[in-house]
Amino acid sequence: MKASGFVMAVLVISLITGCEENIKVDTATAEVTMLFTHSVDGNKVQLDNLIYKNALNQDYSIKTIKYFISGVRFHRLDQPSVELNDIHFVDIRDTESLSYVFEQKIPQGAYTGISFVYGLSPEDNTSGRFTQPPESLMEWPEPMGGGYHYMKIEGEYLVNGSPSFFNFHAGMLDGVPYEIHIDLPNSAFTVSDNTLHLTLNMEIQNWFQNPTDWDFEYFRGAIMGNHEAQKTIQENGVDVFTVGISDGAL
Amino acid sequence: MSNVKNITLGFGLLLVYAGCIDDDIAPVESTTPYELEIPLGFPDMTIPADNPLTVEGVQLGRKLYYDKMLERDNSRACATCHVQAHSFSSDANVLPHINLGWSRNFLWNSKVSGSVEDIMLFEVEEFFKTDFEKLNNDPEYSNLFKMAFNVDQITSTEASYALAQFVRTLNSGNSKFDKFLRGEATFTNEEYLGYELFYTEEGDCFHCHATMFFTDNSMHNNALDSIPDPGYFEITGDSADYGKFKSPTLRNIAFTGPYMHDGRFNSLEEVVDFYSRGLERSATVDPLMKNLASGGIQLSAGKKAALVAFLKTLSDEDFLTNPELSDPFN
Ligand SMILES: [Cu+2]
Numbered sequence: 001m002k003a004s005g006f007v008m009a010v011l012v013i014s015l016i017t018g019c020e021e022n023i024k025v026d027t028a029t030a031e032v033t034m035l036f037t038h039s040v041d042g043n044k045v046q047l048d049n050l051i052y053k054n055a056l057n058q059d060y061s062i063k064t065i066k067y068f069i070s071g072v073r074f075h076r077l078d079q080p081s082v083e084l085n086d087i088h089f090v091d092i093r094d095t096e097s098l099s100y101v102f103e104q105k106i107p108q109g110a111y112t113g114i115s116f117v118y119g120l121s122p123e124d125n126t127s128g129r130f131t132q133p134p135e136s137l138m139e140w141p142e143p144m145g146g147g148y149h150y151m152k153i154e155g156e157y158l159v160n161g162s163p164s165f166f167n168f169h170a171g172m173l174d175g176v177p178y179e180i181h182i183d184l185p186n187s188a189f190t191v192s193d194n195t196l197h198l199t200l201n202m203e204i205q206n207w208f209q210n211p212t213d214w215d216f217e218y219f220r221g222a223i224m225g226n227h228e229a230q231k232t233i234q235e236n237g238v239d240v241f242t243v244g245i246s247d248g249a250l
Numbered sequence: 251m252s253n254v255k256n257i258t259l260g261f262g263l264l265l266v267y268a269g270c271i272d273d274d275i276a277p278v279e280s281t282t283p284y285e286l287e288i289p290l291g292f293p294d295m296t297i298p299a300d301n302p303l304t305v306e307g308v309q310l311g312r313k314l315y316y317d318k319m320l321e322r323d324n325s326r327a328c329a330t331c332h333v334q335a336h337s338f339s340s341d342a343n344v345l346p347h348i349n350l351g352w353s354r355n356f357l358w359n360s361k362v363s364g365s366v367e368d369i370m371l372f373e374v375e376e377f378f379k380t381d382f383e384k385l386n387n388d389p390e391y392s393n394l395f396k397m398a399f400n401v402d403q404i405t406s407t408e409a410s411y412a413l414a415q416f417v418r419t420l421n422s423g424n425s426k427f428d429k430f431l432r433g434e435a436t437f438t439n440e441e442y443l444g445y446e447l448f449y450t451e452e453g454d455c456f457h458c459h460a461t462m463f464f465t466d467n468s469m470h471n472n473a474l475d476s477i478p479d480p481g482y483f484e485i486t487g488d489s490a491d492y493g494k495f496k497s498p499t500l501r502n503i504a505f506t507g508p509y510m511h512d513g514r515f516n517s518l519e520e521v522v523d524f525y526s527r528g529l530e531r532s533a534t535v536d537p538l539m540k541n542l543a544s545g546g547i548q549l550s551a552g553k554k555a556a557l558v559a560f561l562k563t564l565s566d567e568d569f570l571t572n573p574e575l576s577d578p579f580n
Contacts, residue, residue, distance in 0.1 A: 048490075063537045131293030137466050141449035141456050154537035165540040167451075221540035222451035 029105035030196045030247065034072075036090045036098045037201045038065055045204060047092070050156055050163065054208040058216050060166070062204060064154035065092040066138065069200075070124055071117035074106055082106045087124060089135050106196070114187040114198070118237060119150025119179030125172055140171040144225060147172050150179055151233075153207070157216040166221045168207065170233045178230045180237040189245045199244035206240040207233065278400040281306050284415070289423020290432060292462050295351040298365055301411045303418060306398040309578075311416025313394070314409060316577045322379040328413075329577060335570050337502035338420060343513045346506050348499060348569070351418040355467050358495050358511040359481045366417055370410035380409060422501055422569035423462070430563065437563065443553065444560025453547055453557055455525075457538045458497040464564065469494040470536040473529035474510060481511070493534045501564050518558045526554060 038045045040052050040062070050061040070087040088100045119125075125147040130136045138148040153168040170178055189196075208214035212232045223229035284303035288295060297303065314320050315328045332338040338347035345358065356362040356369040374380045385391045385404045395401055399408045429435035430445075437445060447453030460466040469482045471493040478493025485491070495511045509515040515524065526546045529539060541547050549557065569575075 128291075133467065136293075137460050137468075139456075139461060143446050143449045156537070159543075162543065164543045165537040167457075167538065167540055222454070224451050 028108050030108055030191045030194050031105050032072075032084070032102040032196045032198065034088070034100050034102070035197070035199045036092075036100075037199060038092055038204060039201055040204045042203070045092075050158065052205075054205070054216070055213040056215055059158040060155055060216065061157075062153065062155040064152055065202070065204075066090065066134075066149075066153075067118065067151040068120050068135075068138070068148070069116050069118060070120055071115075072102070073115045074111050075113045075115065077110065077112050087120065089138070091134060094134070106191070108191050108193075110188075110190045112188050113183065114243060115181065115183045117179055118182050118241070119170070120148060121179060122172065122177045125150075125177070125179075140224075145172055145174040145176075149224075153204070159217060164216075164221060166216055166219075167223070168233070169224050170230055171224070173225065173227060173230050176227065176230070178234045180234055182238065182241055184241060184243045185239075187243050187245065189247070191247045193247040195247065197246045201242050201244070202240055203242070204240075207236055209236065210239060211235055278304070278306075278398065280400075281398065284308050284419075286419065287421070289421055289428065289462075291428070292349075292421075292423055293352070295418065297351070297418065298367065301367060301414060303415050304398060306394070307412050307415040308419055310394045310398045311412035311414070312575070313578050314413055315416055316579055319384060319388070320374070320378050320380050320409070322381050326378075328373070334572075334575055334577075336505045337422070337570065339506040341508065341513070343508075343511055344506075345498065346502065347417055347420045348422050348501055349463050350420065352463055353465075353467055355469070355496055359484055360469055360496055361485055366414040367410050370413040370417065371406055374406045374409050374413070380406065382406065382409075385409070420569075420575060422566040424568050425501065425566040426563040427560075428566070438559070440556045440559045441563050444556035444558070445563075447549070447553055447557050448560050451540075453525075453549070453553075454538070454540070455500075455557075458536075459500045460497075464500040465497045468497060470497055470538070471495075471532065471534045472497075473531070473535045473539045473542055474514075474524070476530040476532055478532050478534070479512065490534060493532055500561060502566060502569065504562050504565050505570065518561050519554070522549070522554045522557050522561075 045062055045065075048061060048063055050059055052060050052062070054060060067090050068087055069090070071083060072086070073081050073083045075081045084102045084104050084106075086100075086102050086104070089097060091097045127139070127142065127146040130138070130148065135148070138150075138152070140147045140149050149169050149171040151168070151170045155166060155168075156163040157166050158164075172178060212235065214232065214236065219226070219229050281304035284305050284307070286295065286303055301307075315332075318324045318327045318330070320327060329338075331340050331344045332347050333340045336346070339345060343358065350356075350366055350369075353366070354363060356372075362369045362372045382404055385395075391404065395404045395408055395412075398412060401408055426435050426437075426441075430437055448455045458466055458468075458470055458472070469491065471478060471481075472495075475493070480492055482491040482494035483489065503518065507516060507518070509518075509521050515521045524546070526549045529535075529542050529546045531542055535542055
């Protein structure tokens, strides 16, 4: 009994030292948590409800929201910016995906702003990069250039009073990258605590306006092979996101 | 008793420890590791640490799969309905056994989620109601289970583990389509047109019949009926899941008819006709079925034939005839 307890203890110790890298304790860093929220006209989106109107007064609903974010970068004054390597996949129907703790920590101090890539930059967007679902299910077919969708928003819109589905799917089409480089407005902050909480909100209405009013009847349901649609999404997407920042406990 | 437990615990930790250095975990020392060949271009298969493939386990699983003794009244074997020449499927709505090692949701309505071991346990306990007295009294099985799992008493756990090991070897990735991807075969013009239809939104099959497995392993209502069968609703009780079924794999689809959860279509032509003009509206139809309003993807006769021709490139004859997967009693 005693002997086997001892053996176990030794094994546990060797297990820890053998398997895990030594964890450096550095008090001057902050762990970054990002929460993902989604709104229409400023209110939390209600899925499956045909209650929204775009700038062209067309009725629509939202059923699916899935996307990648990557290349999150914290900019500092007179110092190199800090980039986090994580690629995170968000699915509005998967609550766990709506909160993400980044693997890397950032130094405490003053920051001038936050930017990120909505989607995947071309070097991250290679076929076979993701082997497990849900990420692997974002694949973008080889005959359309391969890689992954960076976004799937789906829902219904009304044409002459009857509903049709739309698939607002975006990705790199035939080698033309359409990911969106986003500089978040009002994102200067100072972190003096060991945690930083960011709430990234997607205002869905903005996908459908500024600079181009999205016409469901013109673009219709299927746009994956449509460069004009992909370009429009890329341009409209620039002002879709805003961020709320708090350090310390929420 | 407690001593025995401690020793096993210590041994278990030792194995975990060894696992940090390399991934070979062998619970039974005398077994021979089974070298699983993963088809080119497929991701690695996740195999539970407590059921690594062994030559003994896979052989035992194969024997069980083909043995009517597994069923309580000895009337059927798994292979009675899951026939190799039909990609381990057969008539009616029998789901094939192909590349299940990468699957997490099983049965048409996803009644069982989890590992291959979990679904095998379900099949042994709930479906076949295996009589383990019978197996335990059989000297040959006693011996085979002892060799594979080092147990004196056979239970549903070991039986399902053995079946799971065999089922993890039922992998198909050598169809004309795979050879095309590897640059070893060329498509005819018709097959290529079908390939483009499948993988663009004109045909729009890839969103659900996704990845190398031709399934996203998820639940959808693909607009078969205006009043659908309940499907996944039976499992979740959520009205949003009414009429949803698992997207089946399309590999070896030419051999697994009739099609759909109720076997309503006898040919691939009928299936493609359905996707082309036969869609029916109901409350839970998947938004990916975006041609619902017009009844389907509206393909011309030539394009329908092309799509069928492409589906037939997913046939892997090697898999259907591989002697290592065949009836060991023959
Ligand atoms: Cu798509």
